[in-house]
Structure formats: C-alpha cells, structure tokens
Amino acid sequence: SQELEQSPQSLIVQEGKNLTINCTSSKTLYGLYWYKQKYGEGLIFLMMLQKGGEEKSHEKITAKLDEKKQQSSLHITASQPSHAGIYLCGADLMINSGNTPLVFGKGTRLSVIA
Amino acid sequence: NAGVMQNPRHLVRRRGQEARLRCSPMKGHSHVYWYRQLPEEGLKFMVYLQKENIIDESGMPKERFSAEFPKEGPSILRIQQVVRGDSAAYFCASSPLPGNTIYFGEGSWLTVV
Numbered sequence: 001s002q003e004l005e006q007s008p009q010s011l012i013v014q015e016g017k018n019l020t021i022n023c024t025s026s027k028t029l030y031g032l033y034w035y036k037q038k039y040g041e042g043l044i045f046l047m048m049l050q051k052g053g054e055e056k057s058h059e060k061i062t063a064k065l066d067e068k069k070q071q072s073s074l075h076i077t078a079s080q081p082s083h084a085g086i087y088l089c090g091a092d093l094m095i096n097s098g099n100t101p102l103v104f105g106k107g108t109r110l111s112v113i114a
Numbered sequence: 115n116a117g118v119m120q121n122p123r124h125l126v127r128r129r130g131q132e133a134r135l136r137c138s139p140m141k142g143h144s145h146v147y148w149y150r151q152l153p154e155e156g157l158k159f160m161v162y163l164q165k166e167n168i169i170d171e172s173g174m175p176k177e178r179f180s181a182e183f184p185k186e187g188p189s190i191l192r193i194q195q196v197v198r199g200d201s202a203a204y205f206c207a208s209s210p211l212p213g214n215t216i217y218f219g220e221g222s223w224l225t226v227v
Contacts, residue, residue: 002156031213033215033216035218040223041220041221042118042120042205042218042219042220042221043157043205043207043218044218045215045216045217045218048215088156088157090157092213100170101147101159101162101170101173102147102159102216103159104149104156104157104158105156106154106155106156107156107157
C-alpha cells in the first residue's frame with residue numbers, strides 16, 4: 001500500500017480560484033517536502049515542513065503540517081496558469097532519518113484554465 | 115551555482131542494450147539519490163550513494179541495475195540488457211548532508227524499443 005496518499009489525483013481549476021492539495025501519511029511524519037514538476041521536466045523544491053503546526057508561504061503558495069493527523073496541505077491562492085503542473089509531497093518517515101531516502105506520493109496534477 | 119546535472123536527457127535503447135545515465139550533483143553536495151518515475155506509479159527510490167559508497171540500495175532491482183559514485187566524476191546508473199519495462203524517467207537528486215533537502219536534476223528519459 002502507498003505510504004503517502006495525495007488527494008485529489010488531479011484538479012482543474014479556473015484561473016483566480018483557490019485550491020488545496022492534501023498529502024496524508026500512514027506513518028509518523030518527521031519531515032514533509034513539497035515539490036512541483038512540469039511535464040517532462042525535473043522536480044522543483046517548494047518548501048519543507050518539520051514541526052507540527054508549522055506553516056510556510058512562498059508567493060501565493062502556503063503549506064501546513066498537521067503532525068497529529070499525519071497530514072500536510074498545500075494551498076494556492078488566486079491560481080494562475082503558471083501554477084499548473086504536478087505537485088508531489090515527499091516525506092521522512094523515520095526519526096533521525098539521515099540515511100533514509102524520502103518517500104513520495106503519486107502526485108496531484110493541477111490544470112489552471114482561463 | 116549550477117544545479118544537479120543529468121545526461122543524457124533522452125536516451126533510446128534497443129532491447130538487450132546497455133543504458134548509462136550520468137548525474138553530477140550540485141557543487142558541495144556529496145550525497146546522491148536515484149529515483150525512477152513510471153507513469154501512474156509516482157517517484158520510487160532506487161539507490162542512495164555517498165562518494166565511493168552505496169548507503170542504501172533497497173530500491174534497486176536485484177539484476178541488471180547498478181550504480182556508482184566514484185571519488186572523481188559523476189554518479190552513474192547503469193542498466194544492462196534493457197527491457198521495455200525499464201522505459202521510465204530516471205531522476206537524480208543531491209544534498210550536502212544526509213537529512214537535508216534534496217534537489218533534483220531535470221531527469222533522463224529512457225525509452226526501450
């Protein structure tokens with residue numbers, strides 16, 4: 001079974017609308033990373049969350065970590081065509097995970113239409 | 115400061131041939147990770163290397179796949195006797211220290227015909 005579940009799998013929103021993507025872990029989260037991938041390209045690091053309740057923002061993108069729910073959400077305000085792409089969450093699922101690789105969700109494909 | 119550099123970006127191989135994918139980490143990064151991305155399956159960890167050492171290869175198929183990160187030069191992921199199922203995007207990532215944020219390259223797209 002998938003250790004990290006992302007929802008929704010895909011999302012189509014109208015330009016200017018807000019949206020939220022969720023990432024839920026079946027195990028305790030010790031660090032949560034959000035990346036964005038454009039089709040046919042690499043992953044671009046967006047932000048990292050480590051502490052429960054932590055919230056970070058970059059431009060119109062905000063990510064929160066709910067440690068108790070083992071969940072993170074990524075919220076985009078006033079979406080633009082440039083936000084389109086695949087959003088992936090990656091997680092440290094082991095404490096002191098220096099030698100443990102990140103586990104990734106399957107991604108959420110976002111389309112923004114005019 | 116250049117990012118993680120992967121080459122080739124696209125590679126076509128016939129069944130039975132060998133594929134070699136190269137990855138140069140970001141400057142100052144000595145930890146390299148290889149991931150494979152298959153359609154509908156997401157990003158799967160393959161192997162984690164430090165200079166001259168394999169730290170974790172739990173995601174590597176037991177046969178035909180190997181990886182190295184020599185003291186000098188890029189990390190190399192080698193796939194021998196490729197099969198159609200090896201067609202995928204292979205991503206390399208690097209970090210300066212274990213547990214730090216990892217940064218990805220642009221990927222190498224392997225197509226086996």
